[in-house]
Amino acid sequence: MITRLAADLAWVAGHWDDLAGLATPGTRRPYRAPMLTADQREERDQAAWLERLERTPDAIGASPAPVPAGVLDLLVDMLADAAALADDVALEIHCPTLPPPSSGFASAWPYLDFSARHLADAEQAADTWRGTIRGMVERTARALGLIYDGQRLTAVCPWCRGVTADHPEGGQATWVVRNLLSRQTCGHGAADRRWCPECPTLIAVVCDGGSCEPPSKDVGTWIRGRPAWPWTEWEWLADRLDRAAV
Numbered sequence: 053m054i055t056r057l058a059a060d061l062a063w064v065a066g067h068w069d070d071l072a073g074l075a076t077p078g079t080r081r082p083y084r085a086p087m088l089t090a091d092q093r094e095e096r097d098q099a100a101w102l103e104r105l106e107r108t109p110d111a112i113g114a115s116p117a118p119v120p121a122g123v124l125d126l127l128v129d130m131l132a133d134a135a136a137l138a139d140d141v142a143l144e145i146h147c148p149t150l151p152p153p154s155s156g157f158a159s160a161w162p163y164l165d166f167s168a169r170h171l172a173d174a175e176q177a178a179d180t181w182r183g184t185i186r187g188m189v190e191r192t193a194r195a196l197g198l199i200y201d202g203q204r205l206t207a208v209c210p211w212c213r214g215v216t217a218d219h220p221e222g223g224q225a226t227w228v229v230r231n232l233l234s235r236q237t238c239g240h241g242a243a244d245r246r247w248c249p250e251c252p253t254l255i256a257v258v259c260d261g262g263s264c265e266p267p268s269k270d271v272g273t274w275i276r277g278r279p280a281w282p283w284t285e286w287e288w289l290a291d292r293l294d295r296a297a298v
């Protein structure tokens with residue numbers, strides 16, 4: 053669990069310059085578009101499709117394209133969270149705290165990097181920071197239009213209508229993005245396989261409602277009893293959502 057949280061922090065730290073780049077007027081997103089590798093391009097395509105999946109009248113709290121407008125608020129908030137977290141980590145491991153940020157627009161990287169490196173020594177307290185860290189990953193991914201393992205989509209599944217054990221009335225967001233290979237071991241020295249650039253990915257949307265049983269013509273992949281749609285089927289999935297919304 054600790055390694056995963058530390059890897060999450062390292063991932064956010066690694067994307068900080070991209071986030072800060074969003075605040076530069078005239079910056080086109082994605083910030084590194086000219087340097088995209090084939091893999092990253094594939095990730096972008098997946099992200100574009102994800103946006104389409106979520107942009108249906110069926111979606112709960114669907115929002116149009118992610119941020120730019122609020123990017124300064126995002127940077128200031130993330131810096132505050134990162135600095136507070138680094139302070140907490142330092143106190144927990146009896147280590148001097150880092151100097152406070154020089155302004156609201158300072159880089160959060162030193163704080164994120166510090167926490168990522170020392171999280172393992174603060175194991176007892178780490179669980180209380182899980183929400184903060186998860187929030188930073190989600191905000192970073194959303195702002196940059198990235199998709200990530202564990203991302204919950206706002207769409208309502210047209211087959212089970214979002215029915216879960218806790219919500220028999222339905223309407224829940226039961227679709228989660230999963231990297232189906234993420235449980236395999238990384239042989240490239242990455243702390244967490246999800247963020248390893250060398251490891252292959254197999255991204256799918258999985259309906260985790262628990263009672264979802266689309267007919268076999270609508271789903272060809274089942275993961276531990278849950279229907280799954282690999283990203284190559286997302287165009288079809290988006291069309292299916294559109295039709296369900298009519």
Ligand SMILES: [Zn+2]
Nearest residue numbers: 209212259264
């Ligand atoms: Zn479903």
